[in-house]
Amino acid sequence: MAQDKKYYPIGQRPHELLFYPPGDEPLRRRRLPGTRRHLFKWRSRANPKTLQQERRLADKRPLWWAIGLGALVIATPFLSNSMITIAAIFCMFAAINVLWTLVIGTAGIFSLATLAIVGIGGYAAAALNVWLGLPWPLMFVAGGLAGLLIGGFLALPSTRLDGLYYALLTMGFAEICRVFVVQLKALGPTNGSINNVGSFIPKDWFLQRPGLLLGFGGAFLLLLLSLLIFRIVNSERLGMLLQTAREEEAYAEAVGIDYRRARMYVFLITSGSLGVIGAFYAMFYMSISPSIFSLDQLLLLFAMIVIGGLGRSEGAVIGTAVVVLIDKGMLELGPLRILLIAAIMLVVTLFANNGLVGIREQFRNYRNRKKSEARARRTEKGGEVMPEEAIEFTDKQEIYYRRFQKRLRDHLKTLITDELIEEHRKSPLGKHSDALNRVLNYFRRGEMADKYAIMRQPDGFHRYKIVAFSGERGAPPRLVDDRIYEDINEAYHAVFLLRVNDLLES
Amino acid sequence: MDILGTIIHGLNLAAIYGLMAIGISILWSSVGMINMAHGATFAVSGYAAWIVAGAAKPLIAAAFGKTLMAKLAMAGVTVGAGTLAGALFGAIIYLLAFLPIHDKPNFAVRSLIVTLAINLATVQILLWFFGPRQRGLPKLFGFGKFEILGVPIRYDQAGAILSTAIILGLVLFWLRVSRKGLEIRAMMQNPEGAVLSGISVRWTALPVTMLTGALAGLAAILLSQTIFVSPTAGALPLIKGLTIALLGGLGSVPGAVAGAVVIGFLEATVGALPFLGQRYVLFAQFLFIITVLIIRPRGLGGLLDETRE
Incomplete structure (x- = not known):
């Protein structure tokens, strides 16, 4: 029987991707080896209507990540040489931006020294390779160590200064690095850049197709690693500690969270990783130049994370994709590119609360607000239960009772005319017409709370006042008005008028 | 090394940087906005002054010939055009960066x-x-130098120092005595309290952005007596103004003045020292500012508690 029933797709549920595992088997959830984490966030529930077991993917972000990154890997080998370079640059900048998001978003340190650390890592690795003959696999180690060292140096004032002051300091640091490199006597002939750096890309493959593909592969690996670091730092212990600190620093301190130390750790971890990226950068181009420390490059990177949305790894990657595609992919536009990027930045910041990735949430909030406004407008009518409210009532009888009452009131309102009121005024008691009888019966059945009554005054026999019951045992009735009626029929009619008034207002 | 010459040079730089820094500082403390477009205002005013001066040159030459009057008219037109363009650009910034988002989350x-x-x-x-070519503005104060106590001072240096002092004095006086100035100062002290006592945020922010824009325009005209007008000319004054505003403690006008004087003299001194030279100016400035900020995290004039939240 139940199987034959046809269900119509209503609401959002039909669009939900659901799986129906056999309900009698125990749930097996595989953990990632070595951790207590699961790869996907499955949620099970027994559907009360169909009595079937359902499994739903509560967090679909891993799927989107896999689709996006997988498409990039599969599509890149079929692209032209210049597009492969763009894809590699995208991966490299995305890796930098993901780590930067970790500093700005997770740690809450407004640092602008990101590119400076990358540059220092790159310069250190390149210099060691060119002048001391360090083999290329060790360049990563050298870059990472240099980044860690500089990170440690820069982290010292980060707890003392706040916000803009620290941003300025780090911007100044980048400027100092640029000037320092440009002024170096040893680099004088090459205008501050180090060329002929050893690389994981063989010399004769450089700028050839296999070399470009190899470079892309390395950059992609770098992006995956930085996403892994983001995930480990942001959603594990350090990230949790810092989330508390972001919401309320004093409270975090009071419950014993040393958020300064946590921030320092995050900063050091990212600095080391950025140094590694710097070494990769030097190898990828087989050279490194002081332009990496320039303000323009920094602003372009800042535009990337701002367009994507501060504080989220998706934002960093999407923003990088947008800006790199415009900046490197539309070279024929000339200076219009920067204008376009600035315009996108302007529009996104003016209209979105948190970049492109925040738009979905912002739209949902907006829609929910509009929905509840519309609902409030509709539910004003007559105290009836609206369908979307009905789920809030456990006793469904209440819903039908209210609907009946509403219809009854609507009908009775049509019965009330001047003649009817005149009829009641002439004889409040006694035989009445059908319409007046119906109205009076409705009034008699009313709830005790706020029901009107006539109270004889103690100072005279024919002196009445109108009161209303409180509806609570022991609580005295309240006086409705001070008027004293000398005639009982007059008082009856006054009560009738009050009730009619209440009915028409409901 | 010529000590007195260095002092004059330092004062000249301090005057120009002070105009930028005070604009940034006032805007931050009253409206709560860090204006990164201050450099753009600088460049736009420079170009506006260049265009207007170019257009007005034959007219003035026809009207006054080669008299002192012509020079004065030329100076007036150039300064007026630059200041007006700065104020208008300030209004544009107000329309784009303040009006749509000033009541939304994360405004700063x-x-x-x-x-x-x-x-x-x-x-x-x-x-x-306009292309990347640099343009020269007409010399407002003419060429040549005069001597005070044996110190040679170029006309443009003297003009910049004097006019900055006069303009800044006028602005501070206006802030002190006028009704609008009172409102702006109320916003600087306590934005919420100002709103509660009936001061409109929108109608106070507009004159503030225009005023700071006009200050940047004036700085552009004065600095263009020494350097040229180019599209990227605003970057360095912006960075300098921002760093000085931070050095002085964001939002503190006396701090900004002090910071401008210190940085101006530092630049002049480092530039004049034989073993350092012009190339190390930025280096030295940033090192100095970083040192100061590490010792006093909220700048020279900044209070130690939260001045603006």
């Missing part, structure tokens, strides 16, 4: 990003229209 960061975008776009548009 978002307005910073919007002004940054305005800066990027303006520099590109200027590059597009």
